[in-house]
Amino acid sequence: MKTQTPLNFVIVGHVDHGKSTLIGRLLYDTNSLAPDKLAEVKKISAEHGRETEFAFLLDHLEEERKQGITIDTTQVFFKTQKRRYVIIDAPGHVEFVKNMITGASQAEAAVLIVDAVEGVKEQTKRHSYMLSMLGLKQVVVVINKMDLVDFAQERFNEVCSDIENFLDSINIKPNYYIPISGIKGDNIANKSLNMDWYKGLTFMQSLDELKNNPANIEKDLILPVQDVYKIDDKRINVGRIEAGKIKTGDAIKILPSNQETAIKSVEKFLEETDEATSGECIGFTTQDSVFLDRGDIICRSGAEPVVTNRFRANMFWMSRKSFSIEQKLIIRCATQEIRCKVETIEKRINSSSLELVEENSDKLENLEVGEVVIKTKKPIAIKKFSQVQELGRFVMILNENIVAGGIITELD
Amino acid sequence: MSRSFDHLDKLENQSIFIIREAYSQFRDVALLWSIGKDSTTLMWLARKAFFGKIPFPVLHIDTTYKFKEIYDFRDKYAKEWGLNLIVAKNEDAVASGMGPDKSKFECCNQMKTIALKQAIAREKFKALLLGIRRDEHGIRAKERVFSPRDEDFEWDYKDQPPELWDQYKTKAAEEEHLRVHPLLGWREVDIWDYVKRENIPVPELYFAKNGKRFRSIGCECCCGPVESDADTIDKIVQELKTTQISERSGRAQDKEDDYMMQKLRSLGYM
CATH class of the missing domain: 2.40.30.10 (Translation factors)
Incomplete structure (x- = not known):
């Protein structure tokens, strides 16, 4: 018996824009919740003085429940009539961006959630940028909490237009824009009765249209x-x-x-x-x-990756201690592990606003992206990220910890 | 490859990659074998990863409260598969008569966590392979594939290392060890589909007798069977596709307090 491969998708967006609630709603509407789990959530919600809070299904750590936030990424399973899914929940708080990246790096598609009232915020942009950096091409944008803006089409269009402009600048072309209410269930599994003006797919239908990542079988051997x-x-x-x-x-x-x-x-x-x-x-x-x-x-001879000791990359720094250009790093690309240094930081970029912080810099702060030139001590076999992701992406190690992730943009 | 690459192949290959990665980075590795379906599946995958010869010890934390069937199964397959089996107990706690009648929390902590701590210190393991899965419990869903534990065994769940593109935290400081979780992405039903496909032996307790079977096996005193007529793997898979009861509903340590699992885990529980 063949078991079908599930689609992995991550839900990202600003803190409190409703990621965990949307997931809870999906599980509830697809009947994926065991009664004892639902009872547990009801009981814990009551203890925290709330109505049934779907977010508690995923926010399992005591601190997460007490503070009502998601700290770390988690995964849950559910299925529609068409296929199975793994949902990756990612925290929206700025402190936990590395956890968001951990989650998103395992996804084949992303759902970007934006609060209809608050509109585009800091992490909306930063998370979008991370999606483009991770090479995620399939994106569904959901505008949540439509119930709080009287299901108004004007507001939906306004928020869509804001986010579209930003996504366009980082080369993300979303597959769908959908107005939803996670808490009330509008346009999640069932078409909303409150938004006649919206003629598109429900959120669940849009998921069913997404595709699994193709295997790399047709490419040259690596x-x-x-x-x-x-x-x-x-x-x-x-x-x-x-x-x-x-x-x-x-x-x-x-x-x-x-x-x-x-x-x-x-x-x-x-x-x-x-x-x-x-x-x-x-x-x-x-x-x-x-x-x-x-x-x-x-x-294979004649179809080799490039062997070099210098290349250009976009590097995302994710350590609370800032990076200084004198620091020696270890690069890991596939199973290669080589000492290296960052030769130049041509641009230092704010990963949310995408503003240029400094040109020809000598440091990177937490959550900043650098357009850098990397020099390795020994030759390294690489490809551009756009050609073969597996040999075009890397992490950096400092003091035995992963402190940065990056993608190779140009070969020397 | 003659057959197409399906969901189970994908899971199998991912797990083998992780197992090999752990061994490549540490060498001083042990596989934690509770003799249940998950860790036995993990063992099977490790046998595949190393072409039938697992190059590191297999560790059984014996609380002395396990089912007789579990001990028999352990001894049979340890021999058949040529395992380097290490059985570890917290001898002091056993001698003092520790049991769940004292306190379930203390018993789990003493007989499992402390026993494991002693074994790691004695054998100097740097990495432990464990068969936990995300879908078992919300706390386990928060785990990394390579998860560091400090010298006090504590899990710093508020500040876990980033993990991307199959690059893991693979270096441990002197006093630390890494918990490695090759089955994190498997579901309960995947385990059974795979057990069937590969014909992996599992203890008889999983199969229904007189209308009851165990879905999750722990200590004899602290786990209860579920109502079931599933006496074959096919029937178990069928049951899992329709059941509304969660896997660990029969496990006492998940229930006593909302955060008992988190508290046990932050002290180093599996």
Whole structure:
């Protein structure tokens, strides 16, 4: 029996614009709530002196419930008649942007929620920018709390126009704009009776139109070596195919050493196989005895990623301690891990307003984006993010913590 | 590949990637095996990741209150799969007669969390593989794949490290260890679909006898069966598709206090 792959989508937006409530409403309207869970939420809502608060379904930490905010990202499952979904809830508070990024980086699509009363706010913009940086192309914009603006079309159009202008400037073209009320249920699962002027899809119908990310099978082979095991005197190299496919006998090239050999065997436990494709974690041996190591990139001769020690990137700093250009970092791109430094910070940008803070700077503050040139100590195999995301994105490590994420924009 | 890549393949590959990542970064790893369906599935995936030979110990925290079937199952498969099994108990608490009649919270804390703490200190593990899933409990849904615990075992859930693009926090300071959660994205029904597809052995307690079965297995004294006639995996999957009762409804530690799970977890509970 085949089980269908669910669609992962993240809900982002400014604090209190109604993310958790929208999720609660979706679960409720699709009958995805166990009665004991619903009873628990009713009981806890009463204890906090509130009417049934759907947000408590997701905001499970004691602090989250007492303060009525989401601190960390969480995931829940639900299904429509068409398919299954994983909803990723992301906190809207500025303090928890790194948690929002953690959630959003696992999504295939995003729902951007905007409060009809408050309109576009700081995190609305910052989260949108993060979506564009993470390469999320499918976006549904929902204008929430329409009940608080008397379901007025004028207000809907006004807010839509504000957000559209901003999204346009960062190259996001939303698939839909939908007026909703999460708390009352308008245009969530059922068409609103209060907004005759809206002729488009309900929120749930819009989700059903979104697509799963296509596999990278048609692209050139990229197989980063994750580890090497010695099993019964046999050296087995392991890794996950990030793009393309391989089969026994295929000629391969190893970066950065440029050695060439061929695949001798494709290894999977309890399986006889001689080929594998993108997304599979495999073991493999080579025809010549080459000594591979973690961080080597297997590719095909003539279709190699670029091997360089200098490239241009957009880097998002997400650590409370600001970054100073003298600091040495470690870059991680797929399984490659290399010492590096930031050579220049050409632009320092406010990730919400997108305003230029400083040109040719020597630092980045928390939540700022830098257009930077990075120089690595040893050669690194990369692609532009727009070509192959898996080899065009990286994180930076400082003192053993992930402090930044980035995408490669230009190869040197 | 002869068959198309489906949902279970995707989950399987993601889990194998995480298991290999943990071993690659730490080497001093242990797999925490409660002998239930989830950690047995995790074991199966680890066997796949390492071509049948798991290169690190498998740790069973024995509260001494487990079902006989669980002990029998453990010993049978530890032998069959050639596992390096370490059984750990909090001997002092056992000797002092600790039990759920004293306090459920204290019993869980002493017999599981403290026993685990002792084992980690003794064996110097830097990373532990655990079979927890997001859909089990709202608190577990907040977890990272690689989740640091400090020397007091505390989980700093208010300030978790960022995790993106399968890049994890994989370095631990001297006194820390990392909890690694390869099954976080699996649902209960995925586990059963996979158990069936792969023919993974699981304890008989999961299958209905006399109209009752266990959906989640803990200590004999603190977990109750649910009403069920599901005596095969197919019937269990069918039951899960229609049931309105949540998985851990029979588990005492989820119920006693709204935040008991959070309090237990912040002290280092699994």
